Amino acid sequence: MKGSPILGSVIIGLLLLSLAYTAASVYTAMGVERKPEAFREYALTKPRLVGEVVHVQFDMTVKRGGVNMSFVEDAGLLYKIIVKGNNIPEPSISYTQMDGVLAVKVFAEEGEFEVILGSGQVYSLAVEVGVGGVSVRLTEDSTVDSLKLHVAYLGGTSLEALEGASFNRLELRANTGGIRLKVERPNLQENALVSARVEVGGIQLESFTLTPPAGGRLTALVDTGGIALNSRGFQVVKSTALESEIRTPGYEEAPTRLDVDLQVGVGGIAINQPYSLGFP
Amino acid sequence: MVEMSSGNPQQPLSADLRMGFLSKLGGTLIEPIHTFDRMLDEGASFLGALAAVALIFGILGGMAGMGIAKLAAAFFASTGPWLGGAVFPQAAVQLFFIFPIALGVLSFVCVLLFWLISSAISHFCARVVFGGEGSFAQVFTLQGYAATPFFLVAVGLALGWLNLFLLPYAAFLGLTAVFWTVLLLVIAVERSHRISFGRAFVSAFVAPLLVYLVLFTGLTWAAPLMWGGFWG
Numbered sequence: 001m002k003g004s005p006i007l008g009s010v011i012i013g014l015l016l017l018s019l020a021y022t023a024a025s026v027y028t029a030m031g032v033e034r035k036p037e038a039f040r041e042y043a044l045t046k047p048r049l050v051g052e053v054v055h056v057q058f059d060m061t062v063k064r065g066g067v068n069m070s071f072v073e074d075a076g077l078l079y080k081i082i083v084k085g086n087n088i089p090e091p092s093i094s095y096t097q098m099d100g101v102l103a104v105k106v107f108a109e110e111g112e113f114e115v116i117l118g119s120g121q122v123y124s125l126a127v128e129v130g131v132g133g134v135s136v137r138l139t140e141d142s143t144v145d146s147l148k149l150h151v152a153y154l155g156g157t158s159l160e161a162l163e164g165a166s167f168n169r170l171e172l173r174a175n176t177g178g179i180r181l182k183v184e185r186p187n188l189q190e191n192a193l194v195s196a197r198v199e200v201g202g203i204q205l206e207s208f209t210l211t212p213p214a215g216g217r218l219t220a221l222v223d224t225g226g227i228a229l230n231s232r233g234f235q236v237v238k239s240t241a242l243e244s245e246i247r248t249p250g251y252e253e254a255p256t257r258l259d260v261d262l263q264v265g266v267g268g269i270a271i272n273q274p275y276s277l278g279f280p
Numbered sequence: 281m282v283e284m285s286s287g288n289p290q291q292p293l294s295a296d297l298r299m300g301f302l303s304k305l306g307g308t309l310i311e312p313i314h315t316f317d318r319m320l321d322e323g324a325s326f327l328g329a330l331a332a333v334a335l336i337f338g339i340l341g342g343m344a345g346m347g348i349a350k351l352a353a354a355f356f357a358s359t360g361p362w363l364g365g366a367v368f369p370q371a372a373v374q375l376f377f378i379f380p381i382a383l384g385v386l387s388f389v390c391v392l393l394f395w396l397i398s399s400a401i402s403h404f405c406a407r408v409v410f411g412g413e414g415s416f417a418q419v420f421t422l423q424g425y426a427a428t429p430f431f432l433v434a435v436g437l438a439l440g441w442l443n444l445f446l447l448p449y450a451a452f453l454g455l456t457a458v459f460w461t462v463l464l465l466v467i468a469v470e471r472s473h474r475i476s477f478g479r480a481f482v483s484a485f486v487a488p489l490l491v492y493l494v495l496f497t498g499l500t501w502a503a504p505l506m507w508g509g510f511w512g
Contacts, residue, residue: 007310008302011431012335018438019339025441026346027376 042093043080044104046120053078053102055122055145060106060115063130067113071142075120079104082114117142131155140164140187151177156201161186161194172196179203181260185211188256199265207272208234208260215254220244220262220269230272244271301328308425312464316422316471326417329424333395334388336430341387343437345380352379391427398488399423402469406483412473422468423484429460 046053056078060067083091091108102121106113117123119141126148127134134149135158144167149157151174158180159172165186170193172179178201183194188210196203203220210216218234220227222242229239234246251257262269299307299318307315399420406412406419436450462485470480 004303004306004310004315005300006302007306008300008304009306011305011309011428012302015336015339015431015434018434019343021438022343022346022441023380026350 038085038088040083041080042083042091044078044095046076046078049078049097049102051097052100053097053121054100055102055124056117057101057103057124058106058115058117058126059104060113060125060127062108062111062113062128062132064110064132065108065112065129066133067115067127067129067135069115069117069125069127069134069136071117071119071137071139073141074118077116077118078102078121079118080116081106082116083108084112084114088112119143123147126150128152129155133157136160138162138165138167138186142166145169147171149173151175156180160184163187168192170194174198174201176200180206181208181262182206183208183210183258183260185209186258187211188214188258191257192259194258194260196261197263198267200267201264202267203262203264203269204273205260205262205269205271210248210258213250213254213256215248215251215257216260217247217251217257218245218260218262218271220271222264222267222269224266225264225268227268228270228273232272244269246271299324301331304328304425305332305428308428308464309460312426312467313471316425316468319422319425320418320472324421326421326424329421330392333391333424333427336427336434337387337391338384340430340434340437342380342384343434344387345383346376347437348383349376349379395424395427396420398465401488401491402465402484403473405487406469406473406475406480409487410473410475410479410483412469412475412479412483414469414472414474418472419469422472423465426461426464426468429457429464432457432460 058079081091081093088111089109091106091111091113093104093106095102095104097103122143122145124146125136125144127136128148128150130152132151132155134151134155136147136149138144138147138159138161140163142165144165146169147159147167148171149159150172151157154176155174156177156179157172157174159170160182161167161170161184162182163185166189167186168190172181172195174197176199179196179198181194181196181203183205184207186192205218208216208218216234220229220243226241227239227244229236229244229246231239231246233248235249235251237245237247239245248254262271299315299322304315304319304324307318400416402423403412403414403416403419406414432453433450436453439446439453440450465484466477466480469475469484470477473480473483475483
């Protein structure tokens with residue numbers, strides 16, 4: 001039995017060495033230990049400008065990457081853009097001011113952007129992403145005249161218009177990908193429209209609720225595919241595999257109305273449906 | 281609590297002559313007949329074999345989990361910019377820990393189950409068919425130690441990480457580990473039941489193989505029927 005304990009030690013040593021080497025290799029290869037992401041911040045506030053700003057036209061184009069947009073309760077803030085990531089090329093940001101209107105243009109080849117907007121002015125927003133995603137969250141701090149989100153090639157958009165959010169026209173477009181929508185008791189000053197269209201992919205309307213006496217109407221149209229509808233308190237005007245329409249009771253007489261129009265070329269629309277895992 | 285011991289109470293050994301864990305591991309590889317006989321004489325507890333299996337297959341599962349975590353991270357990294365870069369690398373840190381731990385535990389549990397069933401089949405065959413005289417505890421304990429050559433698979437995986445060109449050697453080490461383990465499984469049954477090598481081979485290798493073959497064939501045949509019953 002000479003040598004057995006030594007061989008046993010060698011076996012355990014080799015096992016532990018193999019584990020340690022694999023762990024170190026994977027740890028390094030996965031970049032877990034990479035240095036923390038760099039942040040760059042570009043902000044503009046009202047005190048830095050001469051003259052009043054009542055309206056901001058914010059136009060942003062990102063070829064590859066993501067944009068996450070939200071509002072904060074800060075009347076003096078016009079915009080704050082935070083660029084995340086290492087070795088990301090510098091974005092081009094310019095603005096002009098005329099007659100109370102501030103026109104901001106942002107262009108970036110790639111990157112992940114956090115855009116924070118203030119509560120003291122009305123915004124007209126247009127965000128276009130070539131490949132990637134756009135996520136916008138409208139809250140009681142946001143006053144939006146129009147919002148256009150466009151994914152030109154591939155990717156998804158997510159829009160949440162939550163309680164107290166004020167807007168007139170929201171337009172979402174995606175070529176190939178998906179749109180996720182959530183409309184929960186927005187603050188409607190006048191008749192408003194939410195329009196979403198995907199050429200290939202799907203639209204998921206997670207929830208659609210209004211504060212009475214506002215009225216709401218939802219139309220959904222799919223060219224090839226299907227619609228999964230849960231009317232949840234709405235009157236069903238039409239419900240087929242490819243076309244649906246639902247309304248709140250008394251929609252015609254409502255003082256303010258919100259129309260939601262969903263269209264998909266090839267794919268599906270899910271309205272008030274729980275997430276599906278794809279298992280039968 | 282049920283004590284499980286594979287020993288022979290007629291031949292006690294003094295504490296200083298008893299084999300340690302490392303001697304059992306090493307001895308299983310270089311002198312399996314002598315080592316297994318000593319273990320039987322000492323009444324070696326199955327806990328040592330359990331520790332060996334847990335160590336070897338826990339580490340193997342952990343290493344496999346790291347490989348999967350790496351692949352998953354590479355997938356997220358490639359889709360990261362498309363998804364706005366939101367997924368990676370935050371998810372990588374979690375993946376690095378979740379996959380290896382999960383696979384390490386899963387691997388140990390699966391091997392434990394496999395070891396239990398295979399030992400039971402081997403023991404049943406050796407005892408009932410060939411009139412062996414050993415106990416289940418003896419077969420279970422010795423067959424646990426028989427998995428020792430699988431440390432070679434861990435070494436092979438590490439070589440693969442070192443350099444992809446060494447992967448053929450990893451495959452060779454894996455095959456060696458399998459053949460060596462089969463040989464030790466047979467010796468384990470032979471020594472515990474005191475039957476011939478040929479009978480031990482049938483008990484330790486052929487019988488479990490046949491049972492698994494019948495089991496999987498049956499499952500393959502029954503699965504569509506069960507599926508139809510559930511969803512049809």
